[in-house]
Amino acid sequence: MDVIVPIAQASAETAGLDAAKAIALGLGTGFGAIGPGIGVGYIFGKTIESVTRQPEMRGEIQSIMWLGFALTEAIVFYALMMSLVAFFIA
Amino acid sequence: MEAGTATVKGGGTAAPGGGEKRGISTLGKVVIALAVYFALMVALVVIFGASGTENEDFKPQEEFKLEPWIPIHIGGIDMSINKAVLYLFLACGATCYAMVYVAKRMMTRPNRVQTAVEAAYDLTANTMTRENIADSKLAGRWFAFIATVFFFLWFSNIIGFIPLPINSAESVDIFGIAFPSFALYAATANISVPLVLTLIVWFSYHIEGVRKKGLFGYLKSWVPAGITGFTAVPIFFIEALSHFVRLISLSARLFANMLAGHLLILIMGGGMAVLLGLAYIGVATLPIAVAFYIFEVGLVASLQAFIFAILSAIYLGGAVADEH
Numbered sequence: 428m429d430v431i432v433p434i435a436q437a438s439a440e441t442a443g444l445d446a447a448k449a450i451a452l453g454l455g456t457g458f459g460a461i462g463p464g465i466g467v468g469y470i471f472g473k474t475i476e477s478v479t480r481q482p483e484m485r486g487e488i489q490s491i492m493w494l495g496f497a498l499t500e501a502i503v504f505y506a507l508m509m510s511l512v513a514f515f516i517a
Numbered sequence: 518m519e520a521g522t523a524t525v526k527g528g529g530t531a532a533p534g535g536g537e538k539r540g541i542s543t544l545g546k547v548v549i550a551l552a553v554y555f556a557l558m559v560a561l562v563v564i565f566g567a568s569g570t571e572n573e574d575f576k577p578q579e580e581f582k583l584e585p586w587i588p589i590h591i592g593g594i595d596m597s598i599n600k601a602v603l604y605l606f607l608a609c610g611a612t613c614y615a616m617v618y619v620a621k622r623m624m625t626r627p628n629r630v631q632t633a634v635e636a637a638y639d640l641t642a643n644t645m646t647r648e649n650i651a652d653s654k655l656a657g658r659w660f661a662f663i664a665t666v667f668f669f670l671w672f673s674n675i676i677g678f679i680p681l682p683i684n685s686a687e688s689v690d691i692f693g694i695a696f697p698s699f700a701l702y703a704a705t706a707n708i709s710v711p712l713v714l715t716l717i718v719w720f721s722y723h724i725e726g727v728r729k730k731g732l733f734g735y736l737k738s739w740v741p742a743g744i745t746g747f748t749a750v751p752i753f754f755i756e757a758l759s760h761f762v763r764l765i766s767l768s769a770r771l772f773a774n775m776l777a778g779h780l781l782i783l784i785m786g787g788g789m790a791v792l793l794g795l796a797y798i799g800v801a802t803l804p805i806a807v808a809f810y811i812f813e814v815g816l817v818a819s820l821q822a823f824i825f826a827i828l829s830a831i832y833l834g835g836a837v838a839d840e841h
Contacts, residue, residue, distance in 0.1 A: 497821065508769055
């Protein structure tokens with residue numbers, strides 16, 4: 428993966444397209460992290476709420492929580508993948 | 518200096534009772550450790566300078582390059598043996614060995630191994646398969662597949678976090694023999710492995726659905742019950758699209774999680790310092806790499822294997838369920 432070198436060297440002399448691609452990678456990943464961040468926080472917050480309301484349901488709630496956590500967290504990686512596509516292929 | 522005064526203050530606040538005899542309180546220790554840490558960074562800036570040196574020799578990103586070790590080309594298809602193939606064989610061997618070992622050691626009097634085995638069986642058989650596939654005959658048929666997928670992915674994720682001498686792009690001379698240097702790599706951090714597993718799951722659940730309901734019955738079951746007439750047409754296309762999106766989401770979730778984890782550990786654990794040629798950045802990023810390593814090994818490796826297996830079971834169960 429030649430990810431790191433172009434980002435590090437996208438300074439003065441190789442500016443232009445490389446810099447634009449680096450910006451695309453950064454912005455895509457960064458903005459893509461907003462939604463999943465909110466979602467993951469919501470999931471854990473709701474889990475705390477539910478467990479305090481019904482502590483006897485803890486095990487069941489937690490297994491659903493991990494499923495929801497992984498499904499939500501994966502969205503940031505879709506953004507990362509699309510950003511990498513923009514970085515390498517576009 | 519400052520660390521010294523903080524020590525005295527910390528001793529007064531943190532342990533008011535018997536703190537006198539220990540001398541240094543917990544807060545003081547933390548402050549001293551941080552001071553030493555920043556002193557190390559400052560020392561590195563003083564020794565090596567704050568401007569980076571251009572790095573040309575060592576390329577950390579070679580860790581993800583698949584070098585053909587034994588080139589095999591059959592009819593224009595590259596089937597060379599590389600490190601991803603080695604990792605696949607390691608994961609296969611570990612899975613087979615663990616399963617045979619477990620099967621031989623089944624005993625009535627529970628010991629520690631037996632307890633772990635029973636927990637794993639309960640997880641794969643009940644939590645994953647039987648809770649999501651309502652048909653108990655079908656659940657029994659697919660339990661073996663789902664459990665195998667889970668253990669195979671778990672082993673390949675965990676093996677991916679053990680440093681192995683597989684980086685043949687960089688070699689280390691030991692007694693005149695060039696050994697490949699140690700590196701982290703996972704078979705699941707390569708898109709082809711999760712994609713093929715996803716294709717197996719995808720075709721399996723469609724075939725099971727068609728076998729249960731017939732081709733048109735299965736296609737009809739995509740539309741939620743209660744929607745009839747013309748509105749069912751766009752809903753059907755949306756559902757059809759969602760089935761294709763499952764191909765991407767199921768494979769990309771596993772692949773991108775593992776790849777991003779490895780990239781983060783690589784960049785934080787020295788890659789950034791090497792590429793920028795700044796020694797003091799390595800001091801700052803190394804603890805982050807350790808934290809990410811613990812996070813990846815402790816949570817992500819197991820969680821992604823679990824998610825892949827349970828989603829396979831959910832898709833299988835959804836395809837044969839009586840109503841959408």
